[in-house]
Amino acid sequence: MTFPRLIINALVAAVFCGIPVVASAQATVDDFLDRLANPELRNWDVVEEEVYQRWSISGSATADYLLRRAHAAMEAEDYEAAYEHLTALVDHAPEFAEGWNARATLFFEQQMYGPAIADLQRVLALEPRHFGALTGLGLMLEDMGNYDGALAAYNAAFAIHPNQPDILRLLNRLRVQLEGEAL
Numbered sequence: 001m002t003f004p005r006l007i008i009n010a011l012v013a014a015v016f017c018g019i020p021v022v023a024s025a026q027a028t029v030d031d032f033l034d035r036l037a038n039p040e041l042r043n044w045d046v047v048e049e050e051v052y053q054r055w056s057i058s059g060s061a062t063a064d065y066l067l068r069r070a071h072a073a074m075e076a077e078d079y080e081a082a083y084e085h086l087t088a089l090v091d092h093a094p095e096f097a098e099g100w101n102a103r104a105t106l107f108f109e110q111q112m113y114g115p116a117i118a119d120l121q122r123v124l125a126l127e128p129r130h131f132g133a134l135t136g137l138g139l140m141l142e143d144m145g146n147y148d149g150a151l152a153a154y155n156a157a158f159a160i161h162p163n164q165p166d167i168l169r170l171l172n173r174l175r176v177q178l179e180g181e182a183l
Contacts, residue, residue, distance in 0.1 A: 028054075029051055029054040029055060030129075032047050032050050032051045032054065033051060033129050033160065035047050036048060036051060036131075036160065036161050036163070037159070037160060037161070037162065038162075039162040039163065041163055044161075044163035044164070048161070048164070052132075055097065055098045055101075055127070055130070056098055058093055058096040058098070058099070060092070060093055060096070062092055062093075063089055063092055063093040063096055063099065066085045066086070066088055066089040066092065066099075067085075067086075067089060067098065067099060067102060069081075069085045070082045070085035070086045070089065070102055070103075070106075071102070073085060074102075074105075074106060074109075079106065079109075079110060082106050083103070083106060086099065086102055086103035086106060087103070089102070089103075090103060090119075090122075094122075095126060096126075097122070097123045097126035097127040097130060097133075098123075100119045100120070100122040100123045100126070101119070101120070101123045101130065101132065101133055103115075103119050104116045104117075104119035104120045104123060104133065104136065105136070107119065108136055108139075108140065113140045113143070113144060116136070116140060117137065117140060120133045120136060120137045124137075129160045131157040131160040131161040131164065131167065132157075134153045134154070134156045134157035134160070135153070135154065135157045135166070135167055135170065137149075137153045138150045138151075138153030138154040138157065138170060138174075139170070141153060142170075142174060147174065147177070147178055150174055151171075151174055151175070151178065154167060154170050154171040154174060155171065157171075158171050
């Protein structure tokens with residue numbers, strides 16, 4: 001995404017979310033995450049997209065290139081190439097949470113939960129409010145039968161992003177399932 005497009009996205013988010021336009025160009029991902037936590041936020045999807053956009057910018061042309069190549073490889077279902085790009089990415093930029101998240105996604109899609117969870121732990125150490133990582137962690141823990149862990153992960157994701165319907169759906173479904181088992 002080009003720099004002018006990022007500015008346009010920030011301005012759109014400002015208009016729809018009530019952020020002062022002067023401050024929007026300098027808003028950080030934390031500012032947008034703070035807004036996302038508001039359960040009354042209208043147009044939460046615009047703010048969510050801004051968060052994802054900001055998480056995808058590493059500050060390194062090499063890291064950004066590797067992430068783009070990995071995403072293209074994943075779309076082409078070339079998982080070996082995606083793995084190579086993502087491993088090079090996390091080696092090159094170990095402080096870039098989205099590199100770890102992308103590789104966790106690759107592992108998740110291949111049902112390799114051990115490596116996926118290990119990478120998500122790195123994501124969450126770098127970006128504790130990564131609601132996508134928490135949701136993915138919850139999905140895997142639930143699939144592995146760790147319902148308490150899954151519930152904790154979904155609750156944490158919901159606290160960060162209470163407007164995301166997928167998180168709410170997963171949380172409510174697991175709550176109903178657990179209440180049914182308790183009876």
